[in-house]
Amino acid sequence: MNAKVRVQLSLMMFFEFFVWGAWYSAIAVYMSSNGMKTLTHWPFTVNAIAAIVAPFFVGLIADRYFATQKVLGTLHILGALFMFITPSLTHNPLLFILSLLAYNICYMPTMSLANTLAFHQMTQQEKQFPSIRVFGTIGWIAAGLTISFILVGFVQQDLKPEATALPLYLTAGSSLLLGIYSFSLPHTPPPAAGKKVSARTIIGVDAFKKLGSRSFYVFLISSLLICIPLAVYYNYTQLFLENSEFQNIAATQTIGQASEMVFMLLMPLFFRRLGVKWMLAVGMLAWVLRYALFAAAAPETTTWMIMAGIALHGICYDFFFVTGQIYMDKKASIEIRAQAQGLMIFITYGVGMLIGTQIAGELYNSFLEDGVSLSLLQWQHFWWIPAAFAGGVLLFFIAAFNEKIK
Structure with missing residues (x-):
């Protein structure tokens, strides 16, 4: 892979996650500022629904009939149009959420399309992909910093940029740019052209049986x-950050992505010492500690605890999700590796997040007595619940997972 292609792919990854981070880290604050405080779980729900739909679109249509870079570009341009009109629909919550659903159905397939395009240009995926994928994490961080430190100059002094439509317009604009840019990416023919593809293959039913x-x-x-x-x-x-009077909400959350970059580099060292089971267990333990720190910090708004909890995102994500992807790859034979990875995405970001967003929404709304916001004491009680839940999952996993795989 030559230097030009490496730069092209790195820019693609940067903007792919810049687009996602620009709205994902601010949408709840925007909705709560526009009379939709009890509905803030719905953008994350439609994101999960789109994650379930995406593999079918990619596997049954995009992978068979069209060049990858053209589908990538077209979807980002369409997504830009949906996101651009979304802020004008705040007066009608149903239309607002349906517009976000339409946007997410356009966006979510682009994640696997971007990976497909990148892998097609590589000869040593395990060595070359991490150095390109890391620009995605940098893009997410850049989106948060842009919202907190650049867009803040375009809002009234008493407003946070996250409470305005500017992050959504930032998403629409960057999505449009990425869509246009995608047509200049290296030609990548449809990888499954002429092959028989079924729904059971796409969601990993065959992999589920074999593994x-x-x-x-x-x-x-x-x-x-x-x-x-x-x-x-x-x-x-x-x-929580808004109620705790943090000023730079989107930027503060990027601490988690910075941590993710650090622990990604340290993973090989930990892998050799811990192996798959205890890597996964440490990842889940970090989830318990994160919510416990949030709970302990809430009454007095103890800043260092909140920031430490956010920083634990690197261990939470890398040690569980990245290790899980490696575990699936080690378990699967060559012919079902793609199915195995698709199965994990379907289970986690699809079904798991769909269930999780609905439960999270019901939990939050049960605490929302005045319909305005949670008190700091209520936030303490709120965070102990996911901490206990994650702890239960951890104990179940340690007791039941006995496979010896390094």
């Missing part, structure tokens, strides 16, 4: 269950 073992099922169940507290984090951390 079946007690520990494998325990891993899948744990992955699904851990996405319930994950949904709580993504949805309500930004509202």
